[in-house]
Amino acid sequence: MKPKNNKKHISFALLLTSICAFMLAVPAFAFAEEEKSGVEVLLPDMNEFIPMLIAFALIDFILWKFGGKVLDNIIVKREDKSKKDVEDAENKSIESKRTLDEYKKQLDNAKAEADDIVMQAKLSAQRLTEDMKKQAEAQAEQIVSKARASIEAEKQAAISELQASVANFSVDVASKILDEDFSDDDHRKLIERCVEKAGKIDA
Amino acid sequence: MPKSRTLIKNEVSTYAQFLLDNAKDSDNKFELAGQIKQANAIIFGHPKLRHSLGDTAVDLELRLNAIKDIFKDFDPNLISLYCVIVERDELDILHRIANAYNELVEKDLNIVILDVITAVELDDNLRKMIIDKYSAYFGKDVRLRESIDPKILGGIILGAHGKRIDLSISSKLEQTRTCLSTVTGGGEN
Numbered sequence: 001m002k003p004k005n006n007k008k009h010i011s012f013a014l015l016l017t018s019i020c021a022f023m024l025a026v027p028a029f030a031f032a033e034e035e036k037s038g039v040e041v042l043l044p045d046m047n048e049f050i051p052m053l054i055a056f057a058l059i060d061f062i063l064w065k066f067g068g069k070v071l072d073n074i075i076v077k078r079e080d081k082s083k084k085d086v087e088d089a090e091n092k093s094i095e096s097k098r099t100l101d102e103y104k105k106q107l108d109n110a111k112a113e114a115d116d117i118v119m120q121a122k123l124s125a126q127r128l129t130e131d132m133k134k135q136a137e138a139q140a141e142q143i144v145s146k147a148r149a150s151i152e153a154e155k156q157a158a159i160s161e162l163q164a165s166v167a168n169f170s171v172d173v174a175s176k177i178l179d180e181d182f183s184d185d186d187h188r189k190l191i192e193r194c195v196e197k198a199g200k201i202d203a
Numbered sequence: 204m205p206k207s208r209t210l211i212k213n214e215v216s217t218y219a220q221f222l223l224d225n226a227k228d229s230d231n232k233f234e235l236a237g238q239i240k241q242a243n244a245i246i247f248g249h250p251k252l253r254h255s256l257g258d259t260a261v262d263l264e265l266r267l268n269a270i271k272d273i274f275k276d277f278d279p280n281l282i283s284l285y286c287v288i289v290e291r292d293e294l295d296i297l298h299r300i301a302n303a304y305n306e307l308v309e310k311d312l313n314i315v316i317l318d319v320i321t322a323v324e325l326d327d328n329l330r331k332m333i334i335d336k337y338s339a340y341f342g343k344d345v346r347l348r349e350s351i352d353p354k355i356l357g358g359i360i361l362g363a364h365g366k367r368i369d370l371s372i373s374s375k376l377e378q379t380r381t382c383l384s385t386v387t388g389g390g391e392n
Contacts, residue, residue, distance in 0.1 A: 167383030
């Protein structure tokens with residue numbers, strides 16, 4: 001709204017107010033006159049009209065002269081304040097929008113970080129699971145290997161023991177046979193064969 | 204304080220030379236070599252005797268009397284030597300003395316002493332056969348130092364100059380026992 005239009009409206013309002021004020025100020029004349037009849041009723045009474053007009057003009061002048069500037073200042077101030085309020089509101093709106101955008105951005109970043117963290121956690125869990133699985137497999141393999149080695153060692157020990165028993169038994173039998181069944185002549189024949197085969201003593 | 208090697212070697216040579224110098228004749232010299240070997244076998248074959256003879260806590264007189272009693276049938280010079288050895292607590296060098304004396308006798312008599320161990324006594328044919336074979340081999344006269352040991356079960360063990368050939372049945376059986384005991388699974392995986 002333009003300030004000129006405002007002034008016109010204000011002036012018009014002041015005029016109406018002045019008329020009303022004047023009429024209220026001089027009610028005695030209205031009730032003091034005699035009763036009118038016919039067309040006279042419609043026509044203004046000059047005795048009342050002129051003072052009222054003078055009073056109105058006077059009030060209008062006073063208001064125009066002294067009240068206009070005050071009212072203009074008030075209106076300008078209100079306009080300025082309104083403009084400032086509007087600007088502030090717009091600024092706040094922009095600020096709010098920017099803040100909202102920032103919040104949205106932060107939210108998006110937070111969401112991305114959360115997704116990343118979840119992904120990392122999943123990967124870590126997967127790696128941990130795989131490591132544990134490998135470790136368990138290695139341990140199992142180690143246990144099996146140890147068990148195999150142990151079984152093999154026991155088997156070899158049993159075989160060795162059996163072989164030793166068989167060897168001892170065989171040698172004992174051979175010794176017994178030689179001791180009992182060999183005559184002195186048999187011994188001497190054996191000695192003879194040994195001497196024939198015997199090689200160098202210093203070798 | 205432990206003695207030096209040179210000192211021990213000199214001592215051993217002195218003892219061996221003493222025995223050789225005091226032997227009556229060549230037979231006695233040869234016989235003495237057998238007696239030393241036999242005496243050593245008795246002492247070192249009985250750990251308790253070896254320990255008692257070397258135990259300074261036991262009265263020396265008792266130890267010397269033990270030597271004289273055990274070896275009363277041996278050469279008197281040998282008994283005297285063993286008494287000195289016990290008195291000086293030098294039993295550990297007895298084997299060295301035996302070897303040194305063997306070398307001295309072999310050198311002195313220009314022979315080779317061949318130790319022969321069998322399960323039964325040798326007859327003359329076998330003796331001749333062995334002597335002929337090893338005389339030709341050593342290029343010297345060979346004299347046999349025989350001993351009978353039924354533990355070898357059969358065959359013969361020959362030894363000279365500190366080395367020996369073991370052709371005994373007991374040795375063969377022991378080799379067989381070792382072979383049978385250590386043989387692997389025979390193609391088993």
